[in-house]
Amino acid sequence: MIAKGLEGVVIADSAISLVDGKNGRLLYRGYAIGDLARFSTYEETAYLLLFGSLPSRAQLASFSRVLRRSRRLSKPLLEVLAGPCRHLLPIDALRTAVSLLVQDDPCPGDRSLEAVLERGIRLIALFPSIAATHYRLSQGQKPIAPDATLGHAANFLWMLTGKKPPAEEARLVDLDLILHAEHSLNASTFAARVTASTLSDLYAAVTTAVGTLKGPLHGGAASAVVAMLDQIGSESRVRAYIQETVRTHGRVMGFGHREYKVLDPRVPVMRDVASRLEKGRRYYEILRALEREMAPLGKKGIFPNVDLYSGTVYHSLSIPQPLFDPLFALGRIAGWVAHVHEQLADNRLIRPRSAYTGPKARRYVPLEERP
Numbered sequence: 001m002i003a004k005g006l007e008g009v010v011i012a013d014s015a016i017s018l019v020d021g022k023n024g025r026l027l028y029r030g031y032a033i034g035d036l037a038r039f040s041t042y043e044e045t046a047y048l049l050l051f052g053s054l055p056s057r058a059q060l061a062s063f064s065r066v067l068r069r070s071r072r073l074s075k076p077l078l079e080v081l082a083g084p085c086r087h088l089l090p091i092d093a094l095r096t097a098v099s100l101l102v103q104d105d106p107c108p109g110d111r112s113l114e115a116v117l118e119r120g121i122r123l124i125a126l127f128p129s130i131a132a133t134h135y136r137l138s139q140g141q142k143p144i145a146p147d148a149t150l151g152h153a154a155n156f157l158w159m160l161t162g163k164k165p166p167a168e169e170a171r172l173v174d175l176d177l178i179l180h181a182e183h184s185l186n187a188s189t190f191a192a193r194v195t196a197s198t199l200s201d202l203y204a205a206v207t208t209a210v211g212t213l214k215g216p217l218h219g220g221a222a223s224a225v226v227a228m229l230d231q232i233g234s235e236s237r238v239r240a241y242i243q244e245t246v247r248t249h250g251r252v253m254g255f256g257h258r259e260y261k262v263l264d265p266r267v268p269v270m271r272d273v274a275s276r277l278e279k280g281r282r283y284y285e286i287l288r289a290l291e292r293e294m295a296p297l298g299k300k301g302i303f304p305n306v307d308l309y310s311g312t313v314y315h316s317l318s319i320p321q322p323l324f325d326p327l328f329a330l331g332r333i334a335g336w337v338a339h340v341h342e343q344l345a346d347n348r349l350i351r352p353r354s355a356y357t358g359p360k361a362r363r364y365v366p367l368e369e370r371p
Helices: 033-039 042-051 057-069 075-082 090-104 113-138 152-161 167-179 187-197 202-213 221-232 235-247 267-278 282-300 307-316 321-345
Strands: 017-020 025-028
Touching (some): 025 033, 033 167, 042 057, 042 321, 057 113, 075 090, 090 202, 090 321, 113 152, 113 321, 167 307, 187 321, 202 321, 221 282, 221 321, 235 282
Antiparallel strands (some): 017 025
16 A cells, blocks of 8 residues: 555654644644744753753753854855855755855764754854845845854844844744754654765754755745735635635645644744734734634644744744745754764665556667657
8 A cells, every 4th residue: 555645654663752743732742832832942942952852051051152153154055055045045045055064064074962962053153144144135135144152043133134033033933943953754854854964064954954944835825824814805705715725625724734633732822923913913813714614624624733923923023935945944943953963873874665656667779660
């Protein structure tokens, strides 16, 4: 029996996260996503994913110091972002930049698990710098140096806008990064593990992951939701939009998930954020109307997913839409690194089989004998 898209196929043991789609649970290393969203920070969550346990105060302080001193982009990378990458989409520029980071690695041939973690921490630190710097350059603006006094999310907003963000805005971006940090063997994470299983390096594995994330069925969903909201235009047109979409066998973006057959546990957190930022605004009212009109489809296992509210949150925070996909990557990089490390700790080349459906054996006819 063929499992299209590998749906339901278990290909690895993993201690990193549990996606319990039947009961609507998401656990990072055993911790419920709701608790992490309420109490944790992205730096602490990244540490948890990489090392398997919550850090002590001293461990978190040390980890944060490493992240902060690893944010600065090298001169060669800045030149590439300002030159060949300047007019690329931000997600394409990020993918290219990850490939180039190998040139700054003093020991690229070191395949030890310790080296993988060191590189991974550096990538976590650099992703916001790459995304913010490239976007400013693409807009004809000068890049802004990182600020070591700011936390991970706040520094990203600083490098993007040149303004110290209010604590509440920085916290909301931090919260978004936590919600997107890990999600078991999603498409990009699986792609990263496949690349890692060949014993290629972390840069190649993460480049693979970023390329996979670009797809609209994965990382591009938040942008697609905002495009849908613009198309609908007003709360009064929601029902007609849904009816037409169903009639033409289209897809209402932000609803349905391969894993969750009940509500995505990240949705209540993101919905609450959206209500604080958007309540009374056009996007938020359309989203709530969409949820009401789509509610009957819950009987078929179709519920809102985290992307339904992500895009409008980004919009409310004045994050440019081209950065929606990279923002997903800014969170997910911690999960990618954790999975590559786990793959290499007990590696076997990932090499599935296919069921051949082509022609049976055929006799080769030399070119001169063919009509």
